[in-house]
Amino acid sequence: xxxxxxxxxxxxxxxxxxxxxxxxxxxxxxxxxxxxxxxxxxxxxxxxxxxxxxxxxxxxxxxxxxxxxxxxxxxxxxxxxxxxxxxxxxxxxxxxxxxxxxxxxxxxxxxxxxxxxxxxxxxxxxxxxxxxxxxxxxxxxxxxxxxxxxxxxxxxxxxxxxxxxxxxxxxxxxxxxxxxxxxxxxxxxxxxxxxxxxxxxxxxxxxxxxxxxxxxxxxxxxxxxxxxxxxxxxxxxxxxx
Amino acid sequence: xxxxxxxxxxxxxxxxxxxxxxxxxxxxxxxxxxxxxxxxxxxxxxxxxxxxxxxxxxxxxxxxxxxxxxxxxxxxxxxxxxxxxxxxxxxxxxxxxxxxxxxxxxxxxxxxxxxxxxxxxxxxxxxxxxxxxxxxxxxxxxxxxxxxxxxxxxxxxxxxxxxxxxxxxxxxxxxxxxxxxxxxxxxxxxxxxxxxxxxxxxxxxxxxxxxxxxxxxxxxxxxxxxxxxxxxxxxxxxxxxxxxxxxxxxxxxxxxxxxxxxxxxxxxxxxxxxxxxxxxxxxxxxxxxxxxxxxxxxxxxxxxxxxxxxxxxxxxxxxxxxxxxxxxxxxxxxxxxxxxxxxxxxxxxxxxxxxxxxxxxxxxxxxxxxxxxxxxxxxxxxxxxxxxxxxxxxxxxxxxxxxxxxxxxxxxxxxxxxxxxxxxxxxxxxxxxxxxxxxxxxxxxxxxxxxxxxxxxxxxxxxxxxxxxxxxxxxxxxxxxxxxxxxxxx
Numbered sequence: 001x002x003x004x005x006x007x008x009x010x011x012x013x014x015x016x017x018x019x020x021x022x023x024x025x026x027x028x029x030x031x032x033x034x035x036x037x038x039x040x041x042x043x044x045x046x047x048x049x050x051x052x053x054x055x056x057x058x059x060x061x062x063x064x065x066x067x068x069x070x071x072x073x074x075x076x077x078x079x080x081x082x083x084x085x086x087x088x089x090x091x092x093x094x095x096x097x098x099x100x101x102x103x104x105x106x107x108x109x110x111x112x113x114x115x116x117x118x119x120x121x122x123x124x125x126x127x128x129x130x131x132x133x134x135x136x137x138x139x140x141x142x143x144x145x146x147x148x149x150x151x152x153x154x155x156x157x158x159x160x161x162x163x164x165x166x167x168x169x170x171x172x173x174x175x176x177x178x179x180x181x182x183x184x185x186x187x188x189x190x191x192x193x194x195x196x197x198x199x200x201x202x203x204x205x206x207x208x209x210x211x212x213x214x215x216x217x218x219x220x221x222x223x224x225x226x227x228x229x230x231x232x233x234x235x236x237x238x239x240x241x
Numbered sequence: 242x243x244x245x246x247x248x249x250x251x252x253x254x255x256x257x258x259x260x261x262x263x264x265x266x267x268x269x270x271x272x273x274x275x276x277x278x279x280x281x282x283x284x285x286x287x288x289x290x291x292x293x294x295x296x297x298x299x300x301x302x303x304x305x306x307x308x309x310x311x312x313x314x315x316x317x318x319x320x321x322x323x324x325x326x327x328x329x330x331x332x333x334x335x336x337x338x339x340x341x342x343x344x345x346x347x348x349x350x351x352x353x354x355x356x357x358x359x360x361x362x363x364x365x366x367x368x369x370x371x372x373x374x375x376x377x378x379x380x381x382x383x384x385x386x387x388x389x390x391x392x393x394x395x396x397x398x399x400x401x402x403x404x405x406x407x408x409x410x411x412x413x414x415x416x417x418x419x420x421x422x423x424x425x426x427x428x429x430x431x432x433x434x435x436x437x438x439x440x441x442x443x444x445x446x447x448x449x450x451x452x453x454x455x456x457x458x459x460x461x462x463x464x465x466x467x468x469x470x471x472x473x474x475x476x477x478x479x480x481x482x483x484x485x486x487x488x489x490x491x492x493x494x495x496x497x498x499x500x501x502x503x504x505x506x507x508x509x510x511x512x513x514x515x516x517x518x519x520x521x522x523x524x525x526x527x528x529x530x531x532x533x534x535x536x537x538x539x540x541x542x543x544x545x546x547x548x549x550x551x552x553x554x555x556x557x558x559x560x561x562x563x564x565x566x567x568x569x570x571x572x573x574x575x576x577x578x579x580x581x582x583x584x585x586x587x588x589x590x591x592x593x594x595x596x597x598x599x600x601x602x603x604x605x606x607x608x609x610x611x612x613x614x615x616x617x618x619x620x621x622x623x624x625x626x627x628x629x630x631x632x633x634x635x636x637x638x639x640x641x642x643x644x645x646x647x648x649x650x651x652x653x654x655x656x657x658x659x660x661x662x663x664x665x666x667x668x669x670x671x672x673x674x675x676x677x678x679x680x681x682x683x684x685x686x687x688x689x690x691x692x693x694x695x696x697x698x699x700x701x702x703x704x705x706x707x708x709x710x711x712x713x714x715x716x717x718x719x720x721x722x723x724x725x726x727x728x729x730x731x
Binding site for chain 2: 008010012013014015016017020021024036038039040041042044046047048049050051052053054055056058059061062066140141144145171172173175176177178179180181182183184185187188189190191192194216217219220221223224
């Protein structure tokens with residue numbers, strides 16, 4: 001039986017309770033023994049992406065304390081947060097320090113959810129049933145920082161009844177960008193509206209992505225545009241029976 | 242054709258003291274994203290097709306990046322070699338530390354030769370130093386001869402794209418400009434517009450005493466200036482007048498002809514989706530003998546203007562690898578939605594967002610490093626693999642916390658917010674306590690299951706789209722479930 005520590009991510013924690021519950025159900029069904037370190041908060045990416053490296057360090061230390069004691073893999077429902085830990089933590093600490101070594105160790109065993117399923121558990125079919133037309137938006141950090149180009153589609157294609165339809169300009173950013181969405185709201189709006197237009201033109205009834213932040217942005221945009229389309233985290237589709 | 246407010250924001254006749262990206266982004270005329278979208282789509286498709294033809298593309302990018310790295314690390318050696326080669330080919334070399342020095346050098350050459358009229362082509366460097374203003378002040382007529390540059394000169398603005406300076410204008414707007422400035426009734430047909438420009442420019446080529454150009458590359462081993470163009474006017478500028486002055490950044494040097502071939506393969510494919518540009522010119526000194534083509538005198542003005550300072554920053558200096566193809570802008574969703582003027586300087590798009598803060602400082606350009614979602618599309622297409630998102634983060638840090646190059650320039654309220662956020666996230670009990678309180682605000686702002694109209698700063702989110710309800714219930718659920726399971730085990 002394999003083990004994993006759940007990294008809730010702050011957006012998951014605040015807004016996506018049922019997605020996190022579904023994540024537990026899927027992983028437990030795959031016989032993964034789970035722990036949820038209670039001391040976790042946020043990975044610190046909002047601070048890091050705004051240039052506050054010194055202030056990120058304290059948040060990263062909290063993460064390393066929360067997850068570092070247990071040597072089980074760390075799984076997040078977000079490519080962006082996983083990438084923060086994987087690619088940006090070690091650089092916060094001086095080479096040779098204990099914190100640097102810990103950051104490297106933790107980085108090496110931090111995974112995004114679909115990455116964990118496909119590359120660690122070697123699972124492509126979780127037995128889900130979702131008889132809908134689905135279009136998929138690859139989130140930027142998931143796609144480019146983690147290089148996960150096929151994983152989500154592989155999992156979606158294995159879902160019974162699911163028809164995956166193409167999304168025009170699928171690799172174009174949805175305009176979320178973390179703090180960007182509130183730093184330059186009008187630019188974020190134009191980008192989001194372009195994305196929503198493409199999503200609505202896809203002919204799907206469900207939009208799927210692997211990133212809570214992008215999901216919030218696009219789901220809110222769809223709601224504002226008066227669309228009835230559902231916007232779901234991939235975990236929610238994979239938990240459908 | 243544009244609102245006065247817009248006009249006031251896009252006049253870039255001098256170095257900006259502050260680049261108001263946000264202010265501009267809030268009033269981008271709708272015609273700009275539409276025009277930009279159309280043009281960039283064509284370039285993106287063209288690039289993809291040409292790149293797809295080369296199985297060794299990724300290898301080529303790496304070689305290009307490595308050559309740029311090597312050249313920048315040995316810039317002193319290659320610049321000295323270049324200077325010697327230009328001199329031995331009979332040219333003159335001038336070193337300009339600043340934009341002001343470069344302007345003075347060009348003016349002196351012009352005045353010493355009693356120049357009244359100048360024809361110009363292909364020069365980002367002279368946009369950078371606002372040379373046209375200096376020439377005009379000295380009573381010298383300077384005419385841009387690239388069609389796009391000619392159009393924006395008539396419009397009185399700077400360029401809004403690295404290789405298509407007038408990309409933001411529709412053909413109707415161009416026709417209106419021609420009608421106004423040339424006193425004709427210009428049609429909206431692009432071919433006709435190009436013909437009108439050509440006729441107007443032809444006379445100037447014949448009468449100008451000096452040609453001013455930039456350059457895409459400088460080959461150190463032979464002292465050769467390389468110009469890559471599509472319109473042919475560059476050749477007229479460099480061969481018809483008796484004087485040719487090239488103003489080129491010191492970062493444009495390449496070691497030898499062999500390395501040049503790599504960049505010629507990378508540049509046109511990345512920029513316009515061509516295998517090679519229509520014209521590739523190699524200029525080595527002035528004409529050797531009467532009757533040969535070329536000017537009597539060739540002057541190379543090597544422009545530093547902050548480049549050597551950038552070179553001293555081990556992270557930021559990768560920006561100097563840029564070969565000015567514009568591919569990063571073509572794929573940038575931010576650029577495509579705001580256009581080039583939002584970047585407030587001669588260079589726009591992602592590369593502008595990392596160059597301007599280094600050239601002009603993080604006081605004047607402190608908004609630019611944040612003008613990106615860090616989506617990474619730019620780095621994916623950059624032909625010399627500039628890690629643009631990494632440099633954006635590096636410059637964000639300079640703005641937020643300061644470094645050896647600059648004091649922090651971010652506002653105090655933002656610094657205070659960051660300090661509080663850091664505290665709340667690092668002391669995880671504060672975070673968890675807050676998470677339990679937040680759902681209490683839901684009833685006050687909830688409509689149709691979504692939150693809207695929240696107070697500042699979340700208002701900056703909800704003015705664009707609603708927010709999901711706060712509902713942190715997972716941890717409770719997990720605790721209850723774990724307790725239950727323990728009970729079962731017993």
